[in-house]
Amino acid sequence: MTSQHAVDSARRALLGASASAAALTGLGPWQHAFAQGARPLPGYAAWKDAGAMIVHSPNTIELRRSAMGDGVITPASQLYVRNNLTPPNADILTHGDAWQVQIEGVRKPRPFTLAELKKMPTETVTMVLQCSGNGRGMFPSKPAGTPWQVGAAGCVMWTGVPVRDLVRVLGGTDAAAKFLTGTGGEVIPPGVDPKSRVERSVPLLAANDALVAWELNGQPIPLAHGGPVRLIVPGFTGVNSVKYVKRIAFTATESDASIQQTDYRMSAPDAKGMNPSDPSVWEMPPKSWINSPLPESGTLRAGAAVIKGVAFGGTKAVKQVEVSTDGGATWKVASLVGPDLGRFAWREFVANVDLSAGTHRLASRVTDVMGRTQPEARIENKAGYLNTSWRDHSVTVTVA
Structure with a gap:
């Protein structure tokens, strides 16, 4: 509280x-x-x-x-x-x-x-x-x-x-x-x-x-x-x-x-139905995503840019957020900004980056205070629950 x-x-x-x-x-x-x-x-x-x-x-x-x-x-x-x-x-x-x-x-x-x-x-x-x-x-x-x-x-x-x-x-x-x-x-x-x-x-x-x-x-x-x-x-x-x-x-x-x-279960993708023995959808895993810039922002100008987004850890506080401008090949630690409203709230993050002309795949990943890091891949399941994949949540922007 x-x-x-x-x-x-x-x-x-x-x-x-x-x-x-x-x-x-x-x-x-x-x-x-x-x-x-x-x-x-x-x-x-x-x-x-x-x-x-x-x-x-x-x-x-x-x-x-x-x-x-x-x-x-x-x-x-x-x-x-x-x-x-x-x-x-x-x-x-x-x-x-x-x-x-x-x-x-x-x-x-x-x-x-x-x-x-x-x-x-x-x-x-x-x-x-x-x-x-x-x-x-x-x-x-x-x-x-x-x-x-x-x-x-x-x-x-x-x-x-x-x-x-x-x-x-x-x-x-x-x-x-x-x-x-x-x-x-x-x-x-x-x-x-x-x-x-x-x-x-x-x-x-x-x-x-x-x-x-x-x-x-x-x-x-x-x-x-x-x-x-x-x-x-x-x-x-x-x-x-x-x-x-x-x-x-x-x-x-x-x-x-x-x-x-039989609902809200992490059942296998090929399961005929959801089984009460499958894991229930309860706690939220660590997750983040970028809100700016987005593809609908239009073509960006080459040079300095600011990446903004939100990150949270479910039941645990956020420790760190990283961003990538090359689809996860390299990462840079972002700054947590705005008020810290407790371990259940999300944190805003920003990162100053340089973008060259071309296309860039922007991604973010969060790590909570327990050391759990947002994964690259989603957990495949029948109902599409708990998608925390940083790759899925990444965005592609065009720079001129």
Whole structure:
């Protein structure tokens, strides 16, 4: 969790990001791209920056790589959307303080209303929220699912009550507990198998950092991002931070929901289906990518250039970022810039380079404090999850 100094830094970064977003809304390429037959934003996300987003479907909306800007904090108006089920009716926000979260698998189980949670001490954590399939569109095998590039990710602040504090108030977890299980409040249509519910289990250790949150970037969480209350699991992929959370349980086994048992598994590319024995998509590995310059920047002039991007380590802090201008043949250490908002947040990096005339393959790779370095190759898997390949995320620019 963040210290007060880090929280203050995050809020200043948020103000800067909001100002930058407002200034950038007039940039032509975004509006031009949106005007060329792009899908409109769905009603529950109509408040987002349409020109900066790619609408894949009503439940899958991505931020354009060229729209990521320079701020650490991603404005909510530019944060990606991924829903596994249709969101609940927006009426749940009207009386949000009455929303209840049932806590189970503790010695004194009970429900808490949002109004009750708001009376407890809060914490703020800044973290990377990233879809498990971010980078899926770079797999040559073209896995089924949304072909995300890099925009199914953002760095945002969540405010709420630490799960560990709720556990303490309720007398501790059951002795048999091995998992933290969150259940979402989406409505399951009549006749649909109840196992289609959004319910995810993560290892119990994740509860030490988890939050029951009701604010996103200092504002009430909008419906598109899980309001009025969302379970936040820092360092884990977004599916594990259950939206519209109505139940948090400490369980001896993983949920029997299909989203846990047969979805979000690192299954072999040739597997006929996903197997519960395959590794679950939980913690995010180290990852980085370059946001500037990009191929759409046009032809660059030979000479000095600045490479900018973002890097994160999942559950561990960033130690170092390197960049390459020759497709990984040689590397140069980049500078980490901007505020350090904690081990779950991403870091901005910059590198001053000289580019000669011709084409250059620009790449970045991050190393976390545990010594894990972003790999060159992706992990091939059936659903295209957890693509951290620096080669896949590299970009080719033309210099004249």
